[in-house]
Amino acid sequence: MARAPLPLTLTLDAAGAAPLHAQLREGLRAAILDRRLPRGARLPASRILAADLGCARGTVVLALEQLTAEGYLTARPGSATRVAATLPDDALPAPGPLRRPGIVPAPNLSRRGARLVAAPSRRYMAGPGVPDAFALGRPAPDAFPFEVWGRLLQAEWRHGPTEQPDPRGSPALRAAVAAYLAQARGVACEADDVIVTAGIRQSLRLLAELLLDPGETALVEEPGFPGIAQALASAGLNPVPVPVGPGGLSVAPAAARTPGARLAVVTPAHHYPLGHAMSLENRLDLLAWAEAVSGWIVEDDYDGAYRYAGRPLAPLRALDRGGRVIYVGSFSKLLLPALGLSYLVLPRGLVAPVNQALAETGPAPPGIGQWALARFIEDGHLAGHLRRTRRLYALRQEALIEAARRHAGDVAAIAAMEGGMHLIALPGPAWGPALTDVAAAAALGRAGISAVALSAYHVGPAHPGLLLGYAAVPERAIEPAVRRMAEVLRAAPDSRPDVHGRDAVSARSRPSP
Secondary structure, eight states: OOOOOOOOOOOOOTTSSSOHHHHHHHHHHHHHHTTSSOTTOBOOOHHHHHHHHTSOHHHHHHHHHHHHHHTSEEOOTTSOOEEOSSOOTTOOOOOOTTSOOSSOOOOOOOHHHHHHHHSOOOOOSOOTTOOSTTOTTOOOGGGSOHHHHHHHHHHHHHHSOOSOOOTTOOHHHHHHHHHHHHHHTOOOOOGGGEEEESOHHHHHHHHHHHHSOTTOEEEEEESOOHHHHHHHHHTTOEEEEEEEETTEEOHHHHHHHOTTOOEEEEOOSSOTTTOOOOOHHHHHHHHHHHHHTTOEEEEEOTTTTOBOSSOOOOOGGGGOSSSOEEEEEESTTTTOGGGOOEEEEOOHHHHHHHHHHHHHHOOOSOSTTHHHHHHHHHTTHHHHHHHHHHHHHHHHHHHHHHHHHHHSTTTEEEOOOSBSSEEEEEEOTTSOTTOOHHHHHHHHHHTTOOOEEGGGGOSSOOOOOEEEEOTTSOHHHHHHHHHHHHHHHHHOOOOOOOTTOOOHHHHHTSOOO
């Protein structure tokens, strides 16, 4: 069945100097040249177009006949009138607001905007169109219960709330999140403590603007997810990287170097990207520091739900007695990236100020989908999904390690992690002596493998390596992808200095993370 054409946004002026059929002809011609009517597009029937424009059908027929004679339209008996596939050779671009000018004037950016644009681009996540093999940040699509989710979405459309979305998020979803966190993560909270957001960056900008003044310092992990430092900087803060060791971030040396810092953003359960868990000593030191400086800790529970070995780790929030930890989580990696829903769990003292700030800025996360997600959690589907994917991801991590051992041991050393959804491949003996991880990732991308350079997560010099996501890769596809990865790395030529200007040989002489 052919799709009905949309109404055209044209207006006719009965009091104008030009006849109506001439106005219509020029309006349609401009729409065709502006690509508002693309080539091959079907026009409404003449009687419908006349009714839409409030004119006689003869006026429309005359304008269409003129454009057909000029070659802008094609018309066949018994068929719809369409925009010609090939426009007249002498057709000149008509002026219009939607046309792209030949010369685009440089915009007047703010100083902050100029710095953002001038910053070198670092690819640290898989974007749209990137090959699926080893792409980061993607859960297993073959494990998601799409049938259940589809039924819940249909029910939401039929019976869900229709009122204006609450800036804090759906009350049903906030209650479901509070119940889930208490049971699954040991985070004691109430629905009023939970705020639904569109992602950690939005959450950080809100918190930074509410808790600190422009120019103040925030501590971030080094290496760490670059989007965190970017979000803090966009809010006017000064993010200071703190080196992360096997026991996670140690706040004492950082506090000595930056005595004015009053905010720290950390991933205690599973550091990203190195995979370390923060030791109890470092956790207690961090909580004591926040109390001493009247500061705040943002705990990003990144991959905290996925732990395959060792004792389950309680969140930092569970140890907090002074109300200094703001807990952040996301459903995008647990369920579907397209959900775009995250949440904050606030200390009770921050609930009222954050609610007031949200009332001023308005709702950010989409309202549709929150009711369905609440039911998904309440009905036990999230708990079942987590049990299945924990087993699945553990198997896929093991398969990746074993395939790398058999087929890529000379070029990549891959060690197990106790949790998470990715592994790090460090250079093996056959890795080219001057091959940077940025160049290696680019070569793999051309071969259909998504890998991200470890150096993209460092502010300073870094040992080269590749981040490989395995959660979304079926076991049967892991071994062929590893063989292809090994072939590409063996054949990759030595490269120039990477985007940070580091020399590859000197970078490799540094100790492994």
